[in-house]
Amino acid sequence: xxxxxxxxxxxxxxxPAPVKIPAARRPYGAILAGAVLGxxxxxxxxxxxxxxxxxxAIDLSASLAGTTGDHLLxxxxxxxxxxxxxxxxxxxxLVAPALLLAIAAVLGIALGTLAAWRGGxxxxxxxxxxxxxxxxxxxxxxxxxxxxxxxxxxxxxLALGLAYTPTVAKYTRSVALSERRKPYIDAYRVQGMGGxxxxxxxxxxxxxxxxxxxxxxxxxxxxxxxxxxxYLGFGAQPPSSDWGLMVQEGQAAVVQGALLPALVxxxxxxxxxxxxxxVGVRAADRLANGR
Numbered sequence: 518x519x520x521x522x523x524x525x526x527x528x529x530x531x532x533p534a535p536v537k538i539p540a541a542r543r544p545y546g547a548i549l550a551g552a553v554l555g556x557x558x559x560x561x562x563x564x565x566x567x568x569x570x571x572x573x574a575i576d577l578s579a580s581l582a583g584t585t586g587d588h589l590l591x592x593x594x595x596x597x598x599x600x601x602x603x604x605x606x607x608x609x610x611l612v613a614p615a616l617l618l619a620i621a622a623v624l625g626i627a628l629g630t631l632a633a634w635r636g637g638x639x640x641x642x643x644x645x646x647x648x649x650x651x652x653x654x655x656x657x658x659x660x661x662x663x664x665x666x667x668x669x670x671x672x673x674x675l676a677l678g679l680a681y682t683p684t685v686a687k688y689t690r691s692v693a694l695s696e697r698r699k700p701y702i703d704a705y706r707v708q709g710m711g712g713x714x715x716x717x718x719x720x721x722x723x724x725x726x727x728x729x730x731x732x733x734x735x736x737x738x739x740x741x742x743x744x745x746x747x748y749l750g751f752g753a754q755p756p757s758s759d760w761g762l763m764v765q766e767g768q769a770a771v772v773q774g775a776l777l778p779a780l781v782x783x784x785x786x787x788x789x790x791x792x793x794x795x796v797g798v799r800a801a802d803r804l805a806n807g808r
Contacts, residue, residue: 550795557789561607568601572758581775591777593763594770599781606758606782610789613674614739618732620678625685626721626728632686633693634716644690647683655680656742663751670743670759673752677742681735685728692727696720730801737793744786760786 560567569589576596583591590599632643650658655677662676663669696702697720705715746752747761755762760782767778 544799546795547799550792553788553792554796557607558611560604561611564604564608568604570598570601572602572605573597573756581770581773590781593767593778599777602758602763603781603785606760606763609753609757609759610740613670613743614736617674617678617681617739618735620675621681621685622732624682626689628686629689630693630716630721632690633697634712647686650683659746660751668751668754670753673743673746677739681739688731689724689728692724693720696723733800734797736797737790741790
């Protein structure tokens, strides 16, 4: 009688090697852009302390001087130090777009939320109104308002704030429509809470992340729009050190071979606009993902 053959034992399969997930790359571009913006804001705040001259100090003997020890970035046709003017001009160039977007945010969020919440005829009227304003070029709309009320930075900020309102309203409406369908809205209604209270204390705060991210993206565009108006003579007026006005004033010196009066503020505008775009896209992405 033969002994029974033992059952074959199964060899356990080797454990799979752990998959290495590559670490997320650091957003060096956003970090660099944020550092640039931080330096610009710091320079604007400390302009009275670090500017070598008063922004309106005229020295005709140093007209169109190049980069020297006394004038690190040169001078304009009036002998005004370009470094000092750029430092002081950063204040206007940063504060004015913020005020512009604040006006557009207040009006746009109110209109967009009303359209999404009420629906029906309110949504139709607001949507058609924003479509009409979209069909009308924003810069032309702004110039028409300036033609009626006069040139100046205050008028430009108010006019561009109205011009940016439809953009913010449309974006807010799209986000609010999605937010309005969430269960917590119905839960508050069941509790007997009124529509105005739900919108003011619950709906609008929950739109904050998305709307703030969108406004950061718009900041660079708003800065460029204001600089364009100042360049055209509709925005800041002399003796302001607004960057757009400085480019316009330095344009005549280019013919004489002096590039710095127009180049220095032009580079400042481009650097800040690009930095805000990079930081804005990064911030909008993080805010949208709730990080």
